[in-house]
Amino acid sequence: MATEYDLVILGGGTGGYVAAIRASQLGLKNSSCRKKKSSAEHVFIKAASRLKRCSEVQKFIKPSNAQLILVLRQEALPCNLPMCRKEKTEIVEKLAGGVKHLMKQGKIDVYEGIGRILGPSIFSPMPGTVSVEMANGEENEMLIPKQVIIATGSRPRVLPGLEADGTHILTSDDALELPELPQSMLIVGGGVIGIEWASMLNDFGVNVTVLEFADRILPTEDHDISKEMEKLLSKKGITFVTNAKVLPDSVEKQENLVTIQAEKDGDIQTFEAEKLLLSVGRVPNIEGIGLENTDIQTEKQGIVVNEHYQTKESHIYAIGDVIGGLQLAHVASHEGMIAVEHMAGKDPKPLDETLVSKCVYSHPETASVGLTEQTAKSRGFEVKIGKFPFMAIGKALVYGGV
Template structure:
């Protein structure tokens, strides 16, 4: 039996960051991961490969759709899908190898296989050949992540009916792709294949896209995607799917009840969310049980079992890689006696479509429901100089500030590169900044970031740019 200070189950953003931080703090750490590569869903079949395809498909669409021609760039592009997938895979490989390097640098052991908790401080790892390795540790961190949520009546085979992993590796561009679920994953992967030439229909149970985001921001994004060729069937549910050699026939009904219709597609992407990966971990051996969603409770990243911690998608909070990373560092710092903590009020969220949608803090609807008195400052990208000359004027910046103190309560951005700009407000809000603080801060001209300042200025009706 190998003995460690801490054993981490899972090598995704939560697990590998926990392992690296443990090594940095002088702990003897082991990370248990059964995939052939480190990085979990995010690096292997999630965040990273999807962004590689979003970037490539956006450039292809710009060349094909007339944007290049409008700029005076005359090209006749052709799609080499195999090369597009190859560069995506090469990028992912580089990232996963980078984590292996950081493990070696920080003296972290990667135990290849699947971990099972046998009791307090005891983990058995089973590798792909069936071999077993026994580990002991003072502390165990569960960071096993999540998996796609299945949809009853629609069986995923990753041939015609795909999950997010299958949608990242298609060998051809769909003629008609139906996306079930209008959340982040569905809209991003739908954007990839729409840009490459597919007809895309999104079926969503609710009467709006992007559940949980600011309603005004969500409606703005939906209008933009509609202009790009997305078709939306909101307030609808898929009740069955029949596959054939060449496609899928879906039965779609109104969510509120009513007459069904049949939709034909050659591929279907099921993207209704993700569920925690907590089955088969041996939780019962340390007296732990999940809720009906499969999640583990935590209090300051601790479970009810002494010496067992939990971070990332397997516990409460948004299923986001950067949330898991924050929890990883805070968790390990608590293990060594430091005061690690996560500010859950300031975890940003991003949808990497075009335009992008990024936000931090509560939605306007949540503030209204709380009875919080607030002021609104908005600024459209149509009035931003850099956005105008780049022909990317859809969207806006919206700042919500406390009516009495002017403290920034939340920010909602729809527009070009807003994923790179939301961090400014995350920092500002961490220091309890006021809208006036941003309004008085000089921003470079001409940049898209000026819209952030102008929105803050407009909290008091003082925007100056056009």
């Protein structure tokens, strides 16, 4: 059976469901196609955030009076991994249920399955008809939209020769499902995800070593932020090795041990830990969605779009991680709203990525907006720098740690 829509969205993550709700508000009949488990995928980061919060509490009470710790533990304070994982699951289910309610309220049809874009067919002279392979095994659904949004997200990147196995070598997704904490962890990659995991695991008492290819951690942040973060986390016991080129072919696995070598300054060094976490970025999910049936162009970071997120097929849009750029939930949401408003005939203002706020959920956290000092100088701006110490801020003193 074929059903006609004004808009069909491939993907049920943050960008996808926000686009669907905005389309409903503008009077567009729309539907969302998503994998069966993706009803909770858009809140997956909340799971990591909850674990991170638990780790902060754990670290906060560690040096406290022993009697206080005992009292806090008797009050079931979430200071252990099993409890944190239980709360993580409850939060994910609660938020996913909220999104499901919003979709129902907006009269948005949700198809649980894998959507694939077809080429010109009896349904349409243009590419864009979507065939949905239903997750429950029922006959494929055929959707005939006037417009399409691709919002299929991304997945953790792996290094050739260093593929994740879920046991010894992990992705960030695997790490969220660890049944118990390892004694030690090697983290390959000192970007945002790597630093967030390093900080959290360290707070939980895990011995952490970070191997970073660049000459500093958080290489996309301002140099001062990178320098200060490395200093603070090093004081907490995290080991950082920068300018380290990991050699995937050198990896060796034993029952509770992973060994790998890295080249630094011309020397080969060997590192070992109970587990290894890959934190080397993310890749767009563009396979298996029918792009070959269209004229849509792709490049290394994902699908090529214009300022309104149109692909080369002007009736097909793409948003979120699948187009690369700033891979942030609030960015995907905003891109989704711009795309929907554009297809509805409005004139939305294009997103200025230099005005997007960013943060690193480490402990301590960092936050930034605008150009870094280095980028500003490279664009010809005259830069003035102002600094103010946390030691002079009352709230910082109340919270401690400065």
